[in-house]
Amino acid sequence: MNQRFMREKPILPLLLSMALPMVVSMLVNSLYNIIDSLFVAKIGEDAITALSLVYPVQNLINALAIGFGVGINAVISYHLGAGEIDRADAAATRGIACSIVHGVVSMIVCITVMPRFLRLFTDSEQVAEMGTQYASIAFAFSVIIMVGLAFEKIYQAMGRMQVTMTALLFGCVTNIVLDPLLIFGIGPFPQLGMRGAALATGIGQLVTLAFYLVIYRLRPVSVHITRKGLHGTRGITARLYAVGIPAALNLALPSLLISCLNALLAELSQAYVVVLGIYYKLQTFLYLPASGIIQGMRPVIGYNYGAGERERVSRIFQVALALCACIMMIGTVLCLAFASPLMALFTENIRTVVIGAHALRIICVGFLVSAVSVTASGALEGLGKGTASLVISLCRYTVVILPIAVVLCRIMGANGVWHAFWVTEFISAGVALVAWKRV
DSSP, X not given: OOOTHHHHSOHHHHHHHHHHHHHHHHHHHHHHHHHHHHHHHTTOHHHHHHHXXXXXXXHHHHHHHHHHHHHHHHHHHHHHHTTOHHHHHHHHHHHHHHHHHHHHHHHHHHHHHHHHHHTTTOOOHHHHHHHHHHHHHHGGGHHHHHHHHHHHHHHHHTTOHHHHHHHHHHHHHHHHHHHHHHHHTOTTSOOOTHHHHHHHHHHHHHHHHHHHHHHHHHSOOSSOOOSGGGSSOTTHHHHHHHHHHHHHHHHHHHHHHHHHHHHHHHTTOHHHHHHHHHHHHHHHHHHHHHHHHHHHHHHHHHHHHHTXXXXXXXXXXXXXXXXXXXXXXXXXXXXXXXXXXXXXXXXXXXXXXXXXXXXXXXXXXXXXXXHHHHHHHHHHHHTTOHHHHHHHHHXXXXXXXXXXXXXXXXXXXXXXXXXXXXXXXXXXXXXXXXXXXXX
16 A cells, blocks of 8 residues: 555645544543443442552553554654665564563563552552452453554554554453443353453453454555564664664653652552542543544654655644644643542542542643643654653653652642642643754
């Protein structure tokens, strides 16, 4: 298939045609995350607390998979733009091979360390046991996650957004349908509780990967996975990791942040830990439409960079930034207007709802300006400038926010942690603009 449309089509229609399928699939995925949490919450508040504690490690696995996938995406897009099909094939082939290795290692490490990890953040044996039940099954699907996301990025690099949207939809729908059946034992299904929630998630991911494999066999593609791609073509693997490692760190840093903030908030009250976990579930729903725009932008900006269209690259960035800003403005309005109802979706504890609504109204002050950091980071990854993108993420998730959160927490209690979010977004936006202008 020919990807020249990424170089010739007007920018706004091009970005929308690339991004809208991803926005739809991201929204469905975030809906799954929320529905999954709602079903788990019906088991009890201990269950949602356990899920909140497992989430950072689960997010870490996804970060490694998506981050390395971003490297695959950037390298393939660049070589397609430059007309170097053999090197694009090599990038896809080695990307899949490395993803399998990453999955095996992640599965072994995460299942081994989870019981001890959970007990770092809770004294409740019930919470730790529920978290271990969920994690032992969820992380058994690590190879499936890694390979599935690698295929997603390969298809995105070719501009085949409809395929990735359909694959994700199949997986999410499967997950949503299986959740109540396996958690509560409806009909012929066994009542598995937390194990059921994890198994439903894993089966959904398996369905997504199966869809990619079927489409790859039945439909023509411009990038191929071949034995030849494992040999020769020097420098491809190094380039995959040069972009993939910073991108993975970008995505893994929120997990580090959540773990650090959990430790900080746990000293005050377990309710604040629950609130933080619920916020990140909601944040996923709010930010994923913007993430869909970024995912649509990456292959377009990489292809045009490879084709030498530098002025077009700049215009693509500006249009993507405007679209992300619109999305984040809508998110801000929703959080200000419906803070309490949003929190009440996840807990019936009135005190937790009140605390969470207050936190959400403070944090959302930084949503709009965060569009600058999100867009710049994604654009830099698309250009293969992984280190510059990593600098932005370090500001957002460690270097700036953690010291501010610690200091303000000592002064203002939990409110200080919530204020640290928006203060950090303003500082990070300035860093992002400087990084983009330098590149």
